[in-house]
Amino acid sequence: MNYDQARYGDEDRYEPLLSEKDTTSVDVDEASPLPEDLTRDSLELPRLSEPELARHYTRLSQMNWSVESGPYPLGSCTMKYNPSFTEDVAADPSGAVHPDRSDGTIQGTLELLYGLQDYLARIGGMDAVTLQPPAGAAGEFTGILVAKAYHEANDDERSEVIVPASAHGTNFASAAMAGYDVVELPSGEDGRVDLEALEAAVSEETAALMLTNPNTVGVFERDIEEIAEIVHDAGGLLYYDGANLNALLGQARPGDMGFDVMHYNVHKTFATPHGGGGPGAGPVGVTEELAEFLPSPQVREREGHYELYEPEQSIGKVHGYQGNWLVLVKAYAYIARLGDAGLKDAAAKAVLNANYLASQIDLDIPYGPFHHEFAATAGDRDAADVAKRMLDYGVHPPTTKWPEFVPEAMLTEPTEAESLDSLEDLADAFDSAMNDSTEEIESAPSKTTAGRIDQAAAARNPRLSWRALGEEE
Amino acid sequence: MFEAPEDRKYLESHEYATTDGETATVGISDFAQDELGDVVFVELPEVGDEITQHEEFGVVESIKAVSDLYAPVSGTVTAVNEALFDQPELVNEDPYGDGWLLEVEVADDRSSKTSSPPRSTASKPSERQ
């Protein structure tokens, strides 16, 4: 596809910084109603008129890729289309309430949250759900704290969490943040959990096994029932990382596979926009045995009245209030729009799209059968260079060089939202980039706003603000 | 393919120490710097600190990987290559020369045989979540 990204600016830079457009300094004492010793002396910030501001940010937006720009097949990220109407629902001024309002005055907000708790519980096959964690990683941390509280309540202190080597980095970090030693489980030859290695890893110290299913190469852990048995027999809990739940919507449920606790990545599976990195939401679902440990407050219904309450042995709070409200509303609207048939169809089409795309490209895919994503290998090419070259063909490349056990991995997740035509564009981009010369891929990209960025130089000399840039001059 | 001068000994984790005399120069091998990619940051002990063979004494980072450094010898640090704080790329450009890490006054020469300490987990990049 023919593509050129917008490129404003001059010889030295692209769009000027706010501070390069205006810098205004004010004497704070003069304007202040407070005694001088309680205030700052001066303040220097940019000040742009509304037309200038609109132009600045419109230009920045044009120098940015998004789901609405084109395919965005980042494996493990589920960059699906974000329905417009959910934005309108979230913008409803009746929903703009302060979290310290009394329950009786925010029945609408609580009803919606209660409804979402219920929807998510159904989808995950879980008994109770908290909506408080503001992101997937926060959900992991919450889930592991819940597991910890459960063990402690049983006078059963445990010190380890088992994480497959191929897991998302957040799993390791979340378990460590909760104070656990992380035991890394090597991947089996087929990319799945090796049952013998798992047997060897579990012990009376095992608090939980964190697992993604389908795993990070899109392959379903067929031995999930045995895995659950091994972990449960050792007294541990089974944790489901919901990053890949889009593959299973309405088709299979973590609760039915033996998982005790899970998080949902609402900004992946339930189509809420990623916003350039966030906000997301990471609700956590648990089985009945763990429900009393969930964060406070939860929403419940009593004779048509909704109220907040603190679960009996709650771990307390993981967010200052009740999480990312605007994201949760959009997730509710999305789930309700799809319903049973739509959710099931979303998973089916996501899996079909991944398989179709895989059938159209020339790259090897060492692990399968895969579902909503596949890990192709760039073979003797550098996957990162191939990815940069794909940018020139008007698509966003897949996740590269991860998982690590796949050589030169290109982890690709097209999602259900890509059309047949768009998948063909993607396949062309893959194959063209793979066939281009080493020189071409190493010097790519050329069609994007910026050319290849020297990340090593940026890291050796970190300049993190316009003040730092100014000091250098 | 990669240079590995014979005037020094190597750990399996690819740190080296020169073997002549009581003072050893410590660095990482040509192979290690290539595996790691462009080095952007080096964390080293201070002069006067003790390091112990096979134990961690610092960290070397590229953009997308972190590697612990294991001591090839035991001893007292007598000099630190301060040029690396401004120019960590010297580790890539000249690992056996200007890209050295430490000078160490070797404590005990008995354990000159190298064995294999646990290889650090150098992790790679990804884009996800």
Added chain:
Amino acid sequence: MTDTSRHERTDGSPYAPHTSEETAEMLAAVGVESEAELFDVPEPVRFDGELGIDSRSERELRAELSETLAKNDDLTEFLGRDHHSHYVPSVVEDLTRRSEFLTSYTQYQPEITQGFLQALFEYQSLLVELTGLPVANCSMYDAATALGEAARLAGRVRQASGTTVLIPEILHDNKREVLANYVDGTDLEIGTYPMDDGNVDVDALAEHVGDETVMVYVENPTVRGTIEERLAEVGEIADGADALFCLGTDVVALGLLEEPASVGADVVVGEADALGLPTAYGMGLGLFATRETFLRQVPGRLVGAGEDAAGKRAFTLTLQTREQHIRKERATSNICTNQAWVALRTAMHLAYLGPDGLVDLAGQCVREAESLSEALNGLRGVKAPVHERHHFREFLARTDQPAPAIARDLETNGFAVHVVDDHLLQVCVTDVNAAQTDALVEAFEEAL
């Protein structure tokens, strides 16, 4: 796809573009008869039941959810604590809803995401100007989680010296609970120091700080809205014990109150969503800034300036080896998805206000609190403010009559205030509700 209008379709995902012909073509290319064959899920764990979620059309859902949310009472809120809002101009709403921003991912391919990277670099830069500290990350979830991260940072950099994180005796309970969970997996313990008439009891603090202290946390304004008067002394006390001085604040207060760097703050955390984000049931944006010394201990993403192949200035995520996707269990934090889009809103709102606009807005927070507390103080049976301090946005009012009953009465008349205890209410006023203060005072009088 059926003949039903797309927005009414309920037999599949309305956001999967496939026609039935295309689906058939794709199945044939893959070599299967049906989508079901592509699922390698063993029979016992397949789900064949009904989730029981009814699909509604877009039109139905908009009506339904609007009806649901309309069940919220229409109250004028005089509520604050850790969730403040100021008027957000339409231009901010409009620009941030551009899909190029809203529907983009984290900038792992910087060449094609310069726009968002620059916006985040500008956000970091604005916080650097406001705090005086040279390093600001490009977002935490909210003020409470930012405080939790600050305590963990203090634990890492001062682990040799001690384990106690000192927080004010009076702090929002929510924040205290989040902090407790963030340090649950560490050796850190939480201790408290006493307050004196709403502010830090500096002399008592000096007694409480010792060798075991790794961090002293102070808020300005405090959770009761009072403005601290002896912050530089706090900085010296913390410094004297080699503990970090962590200051909690918000992005509007920063425009007026003492600059954190000038009072010796090592870390600044707080609410950056006070600008850019309207009231959103507690959704936030955590501000996090610190000194250069702790650069490699900073949690979360950082955007840096560099150069591209053409030799032009370009932006990129940098120092990523701190983060979970590279350093795994040894990362500075587990945070991945953050609040980038809210940071975009905050930066935009700040640039819209400019320094004079920000100082004016902050000044209004002081003046409105002062005049509303004076007006309430004029009512029989009310003492406001309770603390003999300067206030920012909010203050306590002591009532002779039971506070919960007064709050209920106010609610009936269309106003929400915080109940602090049996005879204490907390009232917060900003530009958003300033025009309703007379009505509040009137309702208050009636409630008495």
